[in-house]
Amino acid sequence: MELIQLTPAVWQLPFAVGHVHLVRLPDGYALIDTGVPGSAPEILDALARLGARPQELRQIVLTHSHLDHTGSAADLVAATGARVLAGSLDAPVIRGAAAEAEPVYTAQERVLHEQVMAGFAAAGIQSPRPVTVDQELNEGDTLDGWGQPVHVLHVPGHTPGGIALHLPAAGVLFPGDIVATTDGRAILGPINVDRAQAITSFRRLAGLEGVEALFVPHGEPVLKGAGELLRAATPEQDWV
Template sequence: MELTQVTPAIWQLAFPVGHVHFVRLPDGFGLVDTAMPGSAPAILDALARLGGRAQDLRQIVLTHSHIDHMGSAADLVEATGARVLAGAVDAPFIRGTAPEPQPVHTAPERALHEQIVAGFSEAYGQPLKHVAVDVELYDGGSIEGWGEPVQVLHVPGHTPGSIALHLPSSGVLFPGDIVATAQGRAILGPFNVDRQQAIASFRRLASLEVEALCVPHGEPVLKGASEVLRAATPEKDWV
């Protein structure tokens, strides 16, 4: 799996579905999302390439509850002892104590979803394991231990409890699935439980001052991310 350096302290590990991001912390590493079930060996291999050991993974931040984001969290916790952080509203879905709301697809989204699910069945045979959430995150909160301020934003619409992480000092944004990229553009992520709410969350993220955009789907934006976000037209995507 390819590692792309986004900043001196952040790397994207690209997967066919659901990229993950490593963050170098003062005392180890953090991970944003965990890809599909069965991805833990590739993630641990990438951690080793970055000079880390399994026990150096301190935190796993899940931007939301979908299988391509929380899919390998339980295996990684077992292998590393890392703590899991997630949005408070999505925490019951991640723990498996409440059923996850289903997205409302537009016609183009339905066709894409059928294509992706067919690929899932061929490439991923492992079942989803739920995992304990150690820290519930709320809008306006922060994450400790990153060596710089990390602002938590509740950005509902893709799931009820989706979160984004904004690092204002280094100008980095982890938007979760509210934002994807395609052909150099920022677009609304598909498969939302509430499309209008997702568009509002996209617009909130586009109001931030951001240099680098770390998306789970698509290529990262390494510079000028604010301009890319503000040029987007999420209202016209997936219709």
């Protein structure tokens, strides 16, 4: 599987559903999201290709609770000892203590969801194993150990406890599933528990200053001019 370098410190490992990102830290690596269940071998191989041992994975940041983001977290923790960080409102789902909130679909989203779930079933993908969340994240938190400021933004709507990571010094935004990209555009991520709230979160991210790079779990990365792309988007019109 191709490992794509996006910046001097960020790599994307693209999966068919749900890309993950590795970020070089001063003393190791962080992983943003973990793919569907069964993705751990590819992620550990990517670490090895970067010259890192499994135990050099320090943090696993889960942007939200859906299985294409949390699916391999338990396996990776077992292999690496990494700490898991996630939004406080999604943490009970990730731990296995609460059920996933049900989305409210538009007609287009329902068709997409059925296609994705059929693909998971055909591939034998099961529900993710619960995993301990070592640190619950909330609006205004910052992440330790990154060597630069990393701001945690609570961006509800896709799930109740979704988070985005903003690295203002680097001009980088990891939006989670609030934002996707397609055909050179930024669009609202589909399949939301609260569409209006998701649009508000999208508009909030579009209002951030100095965002040049946008690294999404679904779609192509944006390496330049991401802020302008976000501000030009029309999330209210997506998936209607």
